[in-house]
Every structure is written in structure tokens, then in C-alpha cells.
Amino acid sequence: MIVSSVGPTSARRRVLAGLATLVVAGGLLTTLGDAAPAGAEPGDVVVAENFDSGTLPAGWRAIDGEWKVVDGRLVGTSTSGNRKITFGRHLEHFRFSATVRFEKVNEATRWTALGLDVPASGATPWWIATMRSGSAASNGLEFAQLTPAGSWNVTNTTAAPYAAGTGRDVKVSIEVHGNQARWFFDGRQLMRTSSLQRSADGGQALVVNGATVSFDDVTVTELAPNGLLRPEGAPLTVIAHRGASAAAPENTLAAQEVARRAGSDWIENDVQPSRDGVPFVLHDGTVDRTTDGTGAIRNLTSAQLKALDAGSWFAPHFTGARLPTLAEQLADLRSRGGNLLLEIKGAHSRDEVARIVEVIRAERMTTRVFVQSFDVESLRHTRALAPELPLGLLRSTLDADPVALSKELGLAAYNPSDGALTTRPSVVADLHAAGVAVMVWTVDSATAWQRLEGYGVDGVITNRPAELAGWNAAQLQGGVGRPTVAVASPADGARLDRAQRPTLGVVTGNANTVTVTLDGEPATPGQVLDASRLAAGEHTIRVEANGPGGRTTVTTTFTVVADPTGLAHLVLTAQVEAGARHAMLNLLADGRYAQLASYAEQHAGRQVPQDAATIIAADARALLAAG
Structure with missing residues (x-):
């Protein structure tokens, strides 16, 4: 083919969770929980x-x-x-x-x-x-x-x-x-x-x-239907290039079997038509390199192609391996397991693409085939003929605006070469924000896999699927130093009353950069969170750590609770004039929450500071609604 976190707990147990105060110290990490898979x-x-x-x-x-x-x-x-x-x-x-x-x-x-x-x-x-x-x-x-x-x-x-x-x-x-x-x-x-x-x-x-x-x-x-996007907590998707082409003759059922046993998530192969219009699995425009025959595939009939030996060139014990038709490849995947990343090789007419779609549907494999191509028109034909098939665009160099092109073509994935992506790795985040996955070709070294993990790509097309699967396993066990992150305070699911002032505690390891946000706004580990200044309800802390071993993102939540005690704390601690404080405390004691809310708003900016009045009124109305 290709050339040039800790989940939520119930409300009852959240109250018992308590708080821990822990701050970033020297970049060291104790993992308290991995991020839940992203949806x-x-x-x-x-x-x-x-x-x-x-x-x-x-x-x-x-x-x-x-x-x-x-x-x-x-x-x-x-x-x-x-x-x-x-x-x-x-x-x-x-x-x-x-x-x-x-x-x-x-x-x-x-x-x-x-x-x-x-x-x-x-x-x-x-x-x-x-x-x-x-x-x-x-x-x-x-x-x-x-x-x-x-x-x-x-x-x-x-x-x-x-x-x-x-x-x-x-x-x-x-x-x-x-x-x-x-x-x-x-x-x-x-x-x-x-x-x-x-x-x-x-x-x-x-x-x-x-x-x-x-x-x-x-x-x-x-979830959205694009299952090609990699959730948090998941390793790189393993895509076997032309099957396990480092271990068996490429684009054969033998290479497909080796790739399947190696733990590949997808088998990547190429399709081209014979002279009589039968889609065959072959990368080159000719059969010269990978068979004992000669000639262009489009000049040879299906009978001539099936007579060729496609294995002896690789190793003697593969002698007799045959070029599979697309139908044979799909039947093997359907019966023995596996998914197909199918490259439409070179320019194809609408009728030729229609024949490919016909075979995919006849083999009942539309839910297990992902079509990619360098040729934009082949992708347009596929989309028009089979909108149910996800599409990927192969690129040797990056487009000026990959997101816009992905939207125009209806892509599920944008698939650049490793060299192309290295020139502008920021496009990964842009494509992810648009719901488009990124599959990179063709990468065979652990050093490069680690770099791509750091970019946040979704999958890697490789000649060495067994090695990548093993590298993934080591990654999950921490063997390659993936950044680890934990939010220690406030504890995930914590319920804070208005008097609490927890320290924002974040612990990281193997990270070069750490970004923290509270409700989408920048936050700093170690800062004090004043619950009397936060709106009642749920708040979200998000931490992203990037390092040589990749990227880790953790999201946790805590809730600021509106209750009478907390409301009294707000009235007593805000810079409220004495008369207004006395009036609001009396309204609170009598449970007259509607009047308390109105009083705070009427006197906002005068006897009651504006920001305090807003929170007092909101809490009073929340208590009124709660009965």
C-alpha cells in the first residue's frame, strides 16, 4: 500500500470521601486513578x-x-x-x-x-x-x-x-x-x-x-459513530501494513493471519481491479515485485492473477501463496476475525469503486471496512455510493487546512505520513476537535511510536504489528514512562460547603508540561479554592500532562452545596453593612428564602457587595427550590 480516572461514586459516598491537600512537588507522581475513556x-x-x-x-x-x-x-x-x-x-x-x-x-x-x-x-x-x-x-x-x-x-x-x-x-x-x-x-x-x-x-x-x-x-x-478516535486510557490503534508485511509476504492471507495473531486492530491492504474487473489485493501497479509473473494488474485477467505464486519471493515456506481477491480477503476476516483498512490504490472510476462497494456489501462487511485513498475522487465516489463506509484521506504532505478538507470530504480520519505530521503536529488536536481521527503511516520504530503517542495520534500503520502491540502493552504497564496525573484535592466527587477552602492539589509524573483548568479557565496547582466565591453546583477540574512518554488527561468534578449553614457563612463573611447583615440573617432564620434573594439583589453594590449579592441570591433561590 502506502508509499511516498476514577469514575464517579454515589452522592452518599461522595460526602464521605473527604478531602486531601496535595500539591505539585518536583514533578513526582503517585497515580490515584487513570482517566476514564473518553466519549x-x-x-x-x-x-x-x-x-x-x-x-x-x-x-x-x-x-x-x-x-x-x-x-x-x-x-x-x-x-x-x-x-x-x-x-x-x-x-x-x-x-x-x-x-x-x-x-x-x-x-x-x-x-x-x-x-x-x-x-x-x-x-x-x-x-x-x-x-x-x-x-x-x-x-x-x-x-x-x-x-x-x-x-x-x-x-x-x-x-x-x-x-x-x-x-x-x-x-x-x-x-x-x-x-x-x-x-x-x-x-x-x-x-x-x-x-x-x-x-x-x-x-x-x-x-x-x-x-x-x-x-x-x-x-x-x-457515542458518535467514529470509533476510530482513541479514548483516554486506550493505547495506539495497531494497523498492520499490507498485513504483517515484515513477517509474511505482503497482501496475502498468510500476512493477514500473522497480523491477526499479532493482535492487530486493523489489517491494511490495497485493492486494484484485474482486466476483467475483479478487485484484487495488490499494492504495486504490476505483479513483477511480489509474484513470479510479470505485467500490469489491469492487463491481467483474474484467472491469470490467481495462477501466480505470491509467496516464494518472500521465503521458501510461503511458496504457493496466492493473490487474494477482495472477496476472499473479506470472507477470511469475517470468519476468522479482524477489520479491514482498505486503500483504493490509485485513480478509480465510479464503476470500479462501485464494484468494490458491491463486494464489501456481498460479504456483509460494511461495519468492518474503513476505506482510505490518496485519490480524492475515489473517496467522493465511495461516499456517494456507500455513505455507511468511513473514509480516510492519505497524505504525503499536510494540506493547508486539514480540518476544512476533512469536513468537505466527510472524513472519519485524516492519515498523513510520519514525516508530514512531524512538520505540524498541532493539527492532531485541531482534527480531534472536529471529530476526525489521525492514523499515521508507515512507522516501525519504538522511538517514533513514542513521539506519535506524544502527539496524541489515534493509530499507527506499521509493518511490525506484533512489536507495536507489545509496545502498547508496555505503555499500559508504565514501561515507557507515560505521564501520570492525579487530582488529589478536591477529591473527585467531593461536596463542599461554603466555609471550605481546599487547596487545588495536583500530582504529576514523567511530565514536561502540565495544564490545569477549573471550569475551562486557567488554574494553578496549590491555589486555594474559596467555596464562598464559587457558584453552587458542579465544577470541573481538567489536568493535561505532556511528556516524552505521551499525553495523559484527567478530569474530576466537585460540587459546591447550597445549604442554610453555608448561606449564613456567606452573609457573615462578606463585607456586608451591619444593617443589611442583620436583615438577611433574620430572613434566613425564618426560612424566607425568596425575600432574602430579593433583598440581596436590591441592595447589591451598596450595602451588599455585588459579587456576594449574586451568590447569596442564587443560594437562597436554590434552597427555595429544594423546599
């Missing part, structure tokens, strides 16, 4: 339950087992077998998150799961993301399907960094885009699949097996 913004929150009502939420259907709400958590019990509760609605693109705690297990192999595609009736088949209490085992985390025959089809397994055990809250999140899903454990992606088989109407579920498990903060958020 599309804005996104519709379809489900948001913390179970503080004390009863099962409306629309939640306990199919079997014992399900009840206890102390603000949903508790499911299974003495044996699979027991589930269903809810939500069918979504193609969503993030499903929950705080999960094993309360009791029959044995360490017992498990709980987030149901990703489960009929409301609980009937099979259904797909789940499973976590064992012994989650550090090799199959501690799984993606699996329960078939109509009652057998398990386990497609992916991995080990978590530690065992969930019993009595420990674990933040679990699964991000689903069609047949693809990412498994996040305490904010870190540990596994990915492209093997989900989606139904037309399956919703979400919680499942327990041989255990008693409690759940809190269950949320389901609809």
Missing part, C-alpha cells in the same frame, strides 16, 4: 442510575436470580448459573460504565458481566463483557457470547493488573462501536475485540454467576 461530545446519557431511590429503577427487568437495592447499590445474587437484569435500549455506539464490587463468591472463577447486546427478555444469543473475581487470571476478563444452544463462544481473554477479589470497588467501562468493543478496567484499556455480532434490538444487562455482586453508578452514554 463523543456531546453524548446523550441513556441510563444514569446510582440507586439512591432505594428501589429498582423503572424499566429494569429482573429476569432471574435475586435483584434488589440495598444501601444505595443494586445487588444481584446467583447461587449457581447465570442471573441477569435487563434495561436500556439498543444502541450501535455507546459506552457502558459501572462501579462493580464482588460481595461474595463461590470460588475465584465466578464472575459478573456487563451485557452489551441482550434482548429485554434475556433470551439468547447475547454478548457480554465478563470479569471474574480472580480477574488477574489469564481469562480474568473476557468478551463472550452465549449462543442459542447454551454454549459459550469466548472470543477474547486477558488478565487484569490485579484481582478484583471481594469488597473492592472496580471501575468497569466498555466502549462499543458496532461489532467492535474496548474493555476498560479502572480507566485503562486492557482488551479490544472486533467479533461482536449485533442484534437489531438488544439492550444492556447486568449478569452474575455464582456470586453476589453489587453495582453503583451504572451509566450508558450514546
